[in-house]
Amino acid sequence: MKITGITVVIPTHPFRVRNGMLARAVKSVEQQHLTPDDLIIEIDKEGxxxxxxxxxGLEKVSTEWVAFLDSDDWMYPEHLKVLAAGARAHKADYLFSYYMVHRRDGTPWPENDPLGHFGKPWNPAAPHQTTITTLVRTDIAQAVGFIDPPEGSTVGGHRGGEDWHFTIGCRDAGAHIVHIPRRTWAWVHHGLNSSGLPDRGDAAIR
Structure with a gap:
């Protein structure tokens, strides 16, 4: 299977534009060993x-594949190359690797597998959270789309966000989901993480 094109989509909000987090995320995309065909940045000015x-952002994608990145995180240079190679090797529709937890200043966080999912193969019968830093076939991603999670939605005791519901939607659409057991991106624990909510963390800073 040939990977014919990748678009990276980064959603963000004004505070992360001002404090430099978005710029760091964008720089990590620009430094990829596999250069994406397009980068779409959507700024949530309306909250x-x-x-x-x-x-x-997803609705604007025209390439065969779409990769997602939150604006407070960053990709290691091999991220897209590793996931694209996995897509070819496994004939997958949806791939996720794993992260290293970092502080805002870039230093490593002591705990780097808080959910205990690293290296565990994806099991559609007993799914677990994959985060949104994924590579997905665009036709599947656009057919499933993103929705605000139902009030009180949880996954293993944690809030089940739009990333979780997107994953379940892709599973139910028949996507072949594969976990690549490599740490290829940085999840940043900076104390103001918003978990996708416009009234929480740094997203609430207008």
Whole structure:
């Protein structure tokens, strides 16, 4: 299977534009060993939340594949290359690798597998959270889309966000989902993480 084109979609909000987080995320995309064909940045100026903002970006994608990145995180240089190679090797429709937890200043966080999912193959019968930093076939992603999660939605005791519901939607659409057991991106724990909610964390700073 040939990977014919990748677009990276980054949803963000004004505070992360001002404090430099978005610029760091964009730089990590520019430094990829596999150069994406396009980069779409959507800024949530209205306070609508991550689901709506990411959906707005997704609707603009015209390449065969779409990769998602939150604006407070960053990709390691091999991220897209590793996932694209996995897509070819496994004939997959949806791929996720794993992260290293970092502080805002870039230093590593002591705990780097808080949910205990690293290296565990994706099991559609007993799904677990994959995060949104994924590579997905665009036709499947656009057919499923992003929705605001139902009130009180949880996954293993944690809030089930739009990323979780997107994953379940892709599973139910028949996507072949594969976990690549490599740490290829940075999840940043900066104390103001918003979990996709416009009234939480740094998303609430207008």
């Amino acid at each position: 609508l939340g991550a689901a709506t903002t990411r959906q707005r």
